[in-house]
Amino acid sequence: MEGYPEHLVISEHPVLRRFWYAVCFARDVTDAPVARTVLGTRLVVWRPTPGSPASAAHDLCAHRDAPLSRGWIRDCHLVCPYHGWEWDGAGRTRRIPQFPDAPHPTKSGLTMVLSQERYGLVWVCLDADPIAGVPPLPEYDDPRWRVVPEYRWDFACTAMHLLENNFDPGHVAFVHRNTFGNPDRPELTDTVVTREPYGLRTTGQVPVESRPGELGATVRTTVSKLYAPFHGHIHITYPDGLEHLMVKAITPVDDEHCMLLQTVLRTDGEAERPAADILAFDEKVEDEDRDLLESLPARFPLAPHLNAHARADRNSLAIRRLWLELVTGRWTPTW
Numbered sequence: 001m002e003g004y005p006e007h008l009v010i011s012e013h014p015v016l017r018r019f020w021y022a023v024c025f026a027r028d029v030t031d032a033p034v035a036r037t038v039l040g041t042r043l044v045v046w047r048p049t050p051g052s053p054a055s056a057a058h059d060l061c062a063h064r065d066a067p068l069s070r071g072w073i074r075d076c077h078l079v080c081p082y083h084g085w086e087w088d089g090a091g092r093t094r095r096i097p098q099f100p101d102a103p104h105p106t107k108s109g110l111t112m113v114l115s116q117e118r119y120g121l122v123w124v125c126l127d128a129d130p131i132a133g134v135p136p137l138p139e140y141d142d143p144r145w146r147v148v149p150e151y152r153w154d155f156a157c158t159a160m161h162l163l164e165n166n167f168d169p170g171h172v173a174f175v176h177r178n179t180f181g182n183p184d185r186p187e188l189t190d191t192v193v194t195r196e197p198y199g200l201r202t203t204g205q206v207p208v209e210s211r212p213g214e215l216g217a218t219v220r221t222t223v224s225k226l227y228a229p230f231h232g233h234i235h236i237t238y239p240d241g242l243e244h245l246m247v248k249a250i251t252p253v254d255d256e257h258c259m260l261l262q263t264v265l266r267t268d269g270e271a272e273r274p275a276a277d278i279l280a281f282d283e284k285v286e287d288e289d290r291d292l293l294e295s296l297p298a299r300f301p302l303a304p305h306l307n308a309h310a311r312a313d314r315n316s317l318a319i320r321r322l323w324l325e326l327v328t329g330r331w332t333p334t335w
Contacts, residue, residue: 022249035069048089056115135227159252160300170312198335199226213277228333
């Protein structure tokens with residue numbers, strides 16, 4: 001179709017730079033700078049003082065292009081590892097040690113990016129005009145839920161591959177046959193997909209062989225929300241009433257890599273199911289996904305004619321339509 005790309009290549013679409021992406025857990029930004037890459041842009045994230053909000057900037061010293069993430073924090077300043085120049089949390093040049101009393105060059109400040117901390121994560125936006133805010137998570141502060149922060153997982157695949165996989169019920173029985181899937185029970189109920197101002201909402205049921213830290217077949221009733229472009233809330237309810245919410249903050253690193261920062265929230269307590277069991281289970285699950293996803297072709301197929309599609313692919317087709325409309329300017333999300 002004229003005007004529609006066949007493949008989604010994230011570096012070609014400036015609109016994707018106008019969203020907030022999680023780059024690390026807030027707990028990981030301590031007394032040393034952290035290096036991250038988002039949409040091909042290398043960043044440095046640091047905390048000027050303990051307890052202060054994290055700052056983020058391009059990981060490049062204006063003086064001689066050194067990576068600032070290899071530097072350190074001293075007297076509330078980020079220090080360049082090459083010549084020792086120093087900046088405060090707003091990116092202003094505070095000290096040039098070779099001639100400390102001389103005026104600072106006009107272009108010596110850092111190229112900052114928007115940053116904030118929410119839900120135990122550090123978020124950045126590469127554009128000064130974000131389309132929307134950080135996806136809301138009211139359960140995080142609700143006493144009915146407990147929070148289990150998990151890990152950052154790196155994937156050698158696109159953010160599109162990873163997001164679509166997490167909304168695909170058909171792969172569970174096969175990719176996760178050694179954890180909670182069963183190839184002998186692959187049947188699904190029809191998924192209901194609705195378009196929402198923030199993206200998509202999908203509802204369906206998936207038979208599984210177990211849930212984190214437990215044994216015994218059961219059924220997951222899942223309501224999933226996709227906050228454009230790559231952020232997922234997967235809300236699972238089991239027959240006994242237990243609710244399990246996976247928050248999947250997927251961040252595009254570049255055209256062929258992404259990372260997942262995952263947080264789980266549950267309505268039971270530590271005594272009923274220790275967090276260590278949940279973490280161990282999800283590590284195995286993510287390894288299974290990674291093993292399969294990294295074997296796929298690097299480019300993500302956006303045009304429907306590039307793949308065959310079946311009844312179980314309602315979620316995937318709706319996601320691809322959403323991305324197509326987003327990158328061609330035919331739709332703008334809000335929340």
